[in-house]
Amino acid sequence: MSIRKVMVLSVLVVMITGGLWAAGQAEADDEVTLTVLWFNDGDESDVFMEAIEGYLEANPNVTVDLQLVPFQDYEQRLRLMIAGGTPPDLARVTNNHVAMFVDELLPLNGRVDDLDGVLAGFNDASIAFATGPEGDILALPTEATANGMIVNVDLFENAGIDILELSENWTWDQWHDAMVQVVEANPGLDYALGYDFSPHRWSTLLYEAGGRFLNETETAMNFVTPEAIDALEFFKMLHDEELVPASVWMGSENPQELFQAGLVASHIGGSWVINKYASDITDFEWAAVRMPRRQIRSSVAGGKFIASFEGAENEEAAIDLMLYFSEPEQNAYYCRETFNLSARTDVEIDYPRRTDDFARMAADLAVTPAITAEDWKSPDLNKIYSYIREQIVEGLLGNITMRQVAQNIHDEGNSFFQE
């Protein structure tokens, strides 16, 4: 074969190859792979994929790359992805994350037709969490969470206490008395209450005492108040009287495990434990009860959301999927199957089990003041989360007074507000 023929053939091969590649590329451009970052409390990722099956069938060019990350690594992973210029298209986030990533989340205003209509079906606290400081909607709520109390009904019955009736309308003093009685009446029971090792859960007492972390305009701390000190001192009293085991706040033992083992008569945690307890607890009767009242009765609102990010590769498809997943039908399915409270007010969920427990937590959520959301959406408050926990423990240990605990938290928080 002559040189000329070889050259012509080579050029032809290159042109054909290039053409095929270009054609393949053009086809590939229609395909969308949505990166979805996710953490699980239970089986939410599986239920999410089931809930969006209809969307994927209607959009066969869309593929979801679901990346599961353990919750303790989640925030750091998000930060690194965003800092590295590769944010996920979508992510499941908590209300704390919305506060932390307020400048990185993709505002939906101007990107969604009739956003007001979309938001109309959600509860106010969830919308408050999802709203940025400029009024932009930064995420769509999926489930609402509520702090609350779960009790071992059998143990209280042994003490002659109908805890479901008592808790319909009770005070902190009545709660304290019931705790003392339940320990006395049950040999082998050392403690009345396991309390989650979490400032967010602790703050339930703060709001019930009529206090809050921030001032009215959420621009500074306002924590050295009689109400905050009342809540701190009540919490210390529970420890000093050994109604609450020291091993949770001072030893990192898991109060859920203590409750399931029958070592504590009640547990203050969150609505997300209802599903777990429904599966795990088989040897005693338990129930969620209404929170007791100090100045007010309150839960602490929280929630999970689905959000996209500035600079996400597939913004349009991500928003489409967010809207689909947030529709009443998909939201109701998701919340029912994952045993979560819905963030929507226009869905009625008939849970396969424990409907009354969800109803009681939802009732507390309904009377929860909006300041719980306003406080916990503050990025600066979230930065001192570990500090708050450490200081409360210093107070429980007796190293400093609870007034000093309040002062230290107040000062540390203000150091961030002033920056």
Place this chain on the structure above:
Amino acid sequence: MGRKKLKGSFDQTVAPLLFLAPNMLIFGLFIIVPAVSGLRIALYEWSILGDKEFVGLANFVELLDDPMFWRTFGNTVRYVLLVVPLLTVSALGMALLASENYPGVAWFRGAYYLPTMLSLIIVGITWRWILGDQLGIINYVLRTIGLSPVKWLTSPFNANVSVVFISVWMFTGFYMVMFIGGLQAIPEDLYSAASIDGASRSQIFWRIKLPLIRPTMLVVLVLGTINAFKAFELIYTLTKGGPGSSTKFLVQNVYQVAFEEDRLGYASAMAVMLMLAIGLLTAVQFRMNREYSNE
């Protein structure tokens, strides 16, 4: 007299450098570059998702007045001063036992090295279960036999003791292997000569073994000090720095400031101080060793 120019074949001049090159590249990329970057970042106020602002030495000035920094620094120094001598003594003791020849010595060496191979996280979680007040195995046994349970992790003093004990338990095997190597390098005829001269076992240890394993001991002390200053995963899994901040060490403080408070610059300044502390202590150890050698 002028310097001699290196002469030789490719094998004698360029080849060694080429063999070293991959390691130097990795060392440079993963050790030198991050260390220099850390020094640079310490001069900035920087949120990972925000803009950097040059603040000079302001972060270091702020450190001087930061009670949590000094608290965690003090906790770390106390931990180092307890763990390093205990580790050295226990590793040397284990090595003396393991360097003898008797049936089962290989099994003994393997058994004592085993904790070193475990994940720090797994060790922390497991010991948390063993030492838990309510759910822990030890307190369960104590209650069963009628004794009072012990607050292993809920008392600040006990939590510190537990942390030191678990650290020594975990890392003794690693340093034991180093000491075994050092002991086995001692020529046997020295022992024979000493025996002929009527030296006792104690005299052989103090006059022969101990002086001759001093270089190994220096390595153990330096490595042990560096690793103790950097302790984080095991402690955090075991106690989360609690109760309160009684077992919170410097690296945990750096982590929280960097990733929870989102202040990378300030966290880097703390890391620089940590590096200086380690460097100073290491220099002191080398200096003491040199003076001892000169005597």
